[in-house]
Amino acid sequence: MSEFELIARLRRRLGGIGADRLDLGIGDDAALWRPGPGLQVAACCDTLVQGRHFPDGTAPYDLGWKALAVNLSDLAAMGARPALALLALTLPGDPGEAWIEDFCAGWEVLAQPHRLALAGGDLTRGPVLTVTVTCLGELPPGTALRRAGAAVGDGVFVSGTLGDAAAALALWPRRAEPSLAPLLARLTRPTPRLALGRALRGLASAAIDVSDGLLADLRHLLAASGVGARIDADAVPRSALPEQLLGADAARACALAGGDDYELCFTVPAARAEALQAAAAAAATTVTRIGSVVAGPGLEVVDRDGVPVSLDRAGWDHFRA
Amino acid sequence: MSEFELIARLRRRLGGIGADRLDLGIGDDAALWRPGPGLQVAACCDTLVQGRHFPDGTAPYDLGWKALAVNLSDLAAMGARPALALLALTLPGDPGEAWIEDFCAGWEVLAQPHRLALAGGDLTRGPVLTVTVTCLGELPPGTALRRAGAAVGDGVFVSGTLGDAAAALALWPRRAEPSLAPLLARLTRPTPRLALGRALRGLASAAIDVSDGLLADLRHLLAASGVGARIDADAVPRSALPEQLLGADAARACALAGGDDYELCFTVPAARAEALQAAAAAAATTVTRIGSVVAGPGLEVVDRDGVPVSLDRAGWDHFRA
Numbered sequence: 001m002s003e004f005e006l007i008a009r010l011r012r013r014l015g016g017i018g019a020d021r022l023d024l025g026i027g028d029d030a031a032l033w034r035p036g037p038g039l040q041v042a043a044c045c046d047t048l049v050q051g052r053h054f055p056d057g058t059a060p061y062d063l064g065w066k067a068l069a070v071n072l073s074d075l076a077a078m079g080a081r082p083a084l085a086l087l088a089l090t091l092p093g094d095p096g097e098a099w100i101e102d103f104c105a106g107w108e109v110l111a112q113p114h115r116l117a118l119a120g121g122d123l124t125r126g127p128v129l130t131v132t133v134t135c136l137g138e139l140p141p142g143t144a145l146r147r148a149g150a151a152v153g154d155g156v157f158v159s160g161t162l163g164d165a166a167a168a169l170a171l172w173p174r175r176a177e178p179s180l181a182p183l184l185a186r187l188t189r190p191t192p193r194l195a196l197g198r199a200l201r202g203l204a205s206a207a208i209d210v211s212d213g214l215l216a217d218l219r220h221l222l223a224a225s226g227v228g229a230r231i232d233a234d235a236v237p238r239s240a241l242p243e244q245l246l247g248a249d250a251a252r253a254c255a256l257a258g259g260d261d262y263e264l265c266f267t268v269p270a271a272r273a274e275a276l277q278a279a280a281a282a283a284a285t286t287v288t289r290i291g292s293v294v295a296g297p298g299l300e301v302v303d304r305d306g307v308p309v310s311l312d313r314a315g316w317d318h319f320r321a
Numbered sequence: 322m323s324e325f326e327l328i329a330r331l332r333r334r335l336g337g338i339g340a341d342r343l344d345l346g347i348g349d350d351a352a353l354w355r356p357g358p359g360l361q362v363a364a365c366c367d368t369l370v371q372g373r374h375f376p377d378g379t380a381p382y383d384l385g386w387k388a389l390a391v392n393l394s395d396l397a398a399m400g401a402r403p404a405l406a407l408l409a410l411t412l413p414g415d416p417g418e419a420w421i422e423d424f425c426a427g428w429e430v431l432a433q434p435h436r437l438a439l440a441g442g443d444l445t446r447g448p449v450l451t452v453t454v455t456c457l458g459e460l461p462p463g464t465a466l467r468r469a470g471a472a473v474g475d476g477v478f479v480s481g482t483l484g485d486a487a488a489a490l491a492l493w494p495r496r497a498e499p500s501l502a503p504l505l506a507r508l509t510r511p512t513p514r515l516a517l518g519r520a521l522r523g524l525a526s527a528a529i530d531v532s533d534g535l536l537a538d539l540r541h542l543l544a545a546s547g548v549g550a551r552i553d554a555d556a557v558p559r560s561a562l563p564e565q566l567l568g569a570d571a572a573r574a575c576a577l578a579g580g581d582d583y584e585l586c587f588t589v590p591a592a593r594a595e596a597l598q599a600a601a602a603a604a605a606t607t608v609t610r611i612g613s614v615v616a617g618p619g620l621e622v623v624d625r626d627g628v629p630v631s632l633d634r635a636g637w638d639h640f641r642a
Binding site: 023024027028029030031032033034035040041042043044045046047049051052053074075077078080084086087088090119120121122124125126127128130132134135136137141144146147148207208209224 | 344351353356370372398399441443449458
């Protein structure tokens with residue numbers, strides 16, 4: 001397929017979703033869009049490179065899903081509602097019709113419920129499969145969940161469970177085993193917490209999504225807020241499989257330092273704890289308190305007995321990993 | 322440098338430009354921005370891959386310039402005013418401080434006059450240097466220059482001169498020769514025609530930027546408009562150097578089919594020809610009439626005597642080049 005045939009196919013396959021939200025979609029020098037009256041635009045962008053951000057052997061369906069999901073997760077962490085995306089796809093050769101169809105199918109499953117419009121992008125050839133997605137969302141000015149804003153005494157919370165994606169990556173060579181399917185789905189098809197993110201507007205004092213690992217991302221939030229935190233490693237919610245398959249220590253390390261979960265980590269003042277539970281229930285998302293914001297810099301991690309937990313892997317720096 | 326050191330450097334170096342236009346810039350999960358009251362958002366995205374879209378040996382200054390320029394050119398072709406950019410940079414290793422400084426310097430020269438804010442992006446590692454830039458601009462609703470809109474009898478125009486960038490690429494092995502500097506600058510530091518693009522609002526019936534080659538891009542415009550055109554190959558404005566260095570035939574081929582010039586190609590109704598000249602003068606950009614829009618599909622290229630010109634290279638399809 002030529003570049004133009006590929007564009008025509010993407011347009012035919014995905015151009016209908018949310019098309020009424022755009023003034024002009026795929027096929028011109030730029031797309032045209034008007035955010036809702038008085039709304040603020042949230043803009044983010046994430047790149048996935050084969051062999052680094054997704055393993056060789058990742059299905060195109062999962063890639064289409066994940067490339068969009070990691071961006072929607074950023075919008076979720078701001079409390080924004082997704083509006084449109086631009087897709088920059090670099091392909092090592094003609095991917096073939098089946099590949100494009102599967103990529104689109106994975107993208108569509110996430111885009112459709114949000115009426116997220118594919119507004120444009122760029123198709124290029126290069127030696128390595130690389131997907132960069134830019135997402136624009138909208139929200140009322142002044143309501144965004146920022147990394148800055150956590151205050152001493154606030155509770156530290158996370159959504160869902162952590163560590164499944166890292167466990168799946170550790171078990172990737174065994175990915176054909178049916179029992180691993182739930183873990184693999186967490187790695188390849190993460191669920192951006194969009195409903196929860198919007199529900200946290202006016203409740204959370206700060207928020208971030210967990211992409212690089214809980215400790216690394218929480219440290220970003222704490223640094224931006226100018227505070228510290230003390231968290232209970234044993235309170236961090238986990239599913240049962242990582243411990244069954246990898247043992248207790250590895251499972252805890254996955255939950256604390258593993259990336260790719262795309263849950264939200266956020267802080268909430270004590271006075272809003274009850275409202276938080278109601279908001280989480282309305283968003284059909286579990287939230288768990290894992291610690292407290294404290295004065296001074298730094299992140300202290302203890303176990304259920306209050307004994308400090310030592311960690312040999314503090315997070316994931318893309319340039320050192 | 323780690324990912325976070327690189328981000329801190331980009332933020333320090335470029336984060337000040339147009340910062341007052343953003344509600345929230347680099348350093349959170351997404352940037353926050355409000356377009357001017359009642360304005361429409363134009364969004365576009367372009368990827369440059371080393372070895373395909375810029376030759377090995379391209380200076381980081383030129384890459385910083387060009388990655389932004391090709392996107393600003395898309396905004397110019399819509400008649401939009403640039404507001405912000407997101408930068409997704411994939412690097413094969415630690416680029417070093419000098420590289421980042423030079424990249425930023427090239428970016429800055431283009432960004433500063435437009436107060437274009439670097440709002441965010443993503444830094445990743447991958448085997449091939451790849452730059453994807455997303456630009457957002459703004460314009461009054463209903464004023465965008467689209468590819469559709471050209472009508473029979475309209476004049477076909479281009480800005481500046483065409484073919485210099487393709488000539489420079491053909492002469493790339495001789496790039497150290499001082500006499501080639503003006504050509505090389507057209508390839509490595511193209512000038513997006515932003516002032517002209519805005520001046521064409523209300524005048525041009527259709528517009529596109531010339532990135533893949535005049536004939537290929539004009540064909541896109543004609544197809545979107547449902548019309549044809551007849552152009553005079555000898556009327557296409559060219560600088561003197563390509564003919565001196567490559568001969569008359571090659572120079573003409575560069576002007577007709579060579580890419581990377583980032584001039585504008587547009588159509589204007591006869592009744593607005595005078596207003597066009599005034600607008601071009603106000604934008605300090607030369608415009609040249611190269612032909613006319615005709616009924617029916619297709620693009621006819623003739624020489625100054627009206628003899629059809631045969632071309633062995635109709636344009637540039639990234640997936641076949």
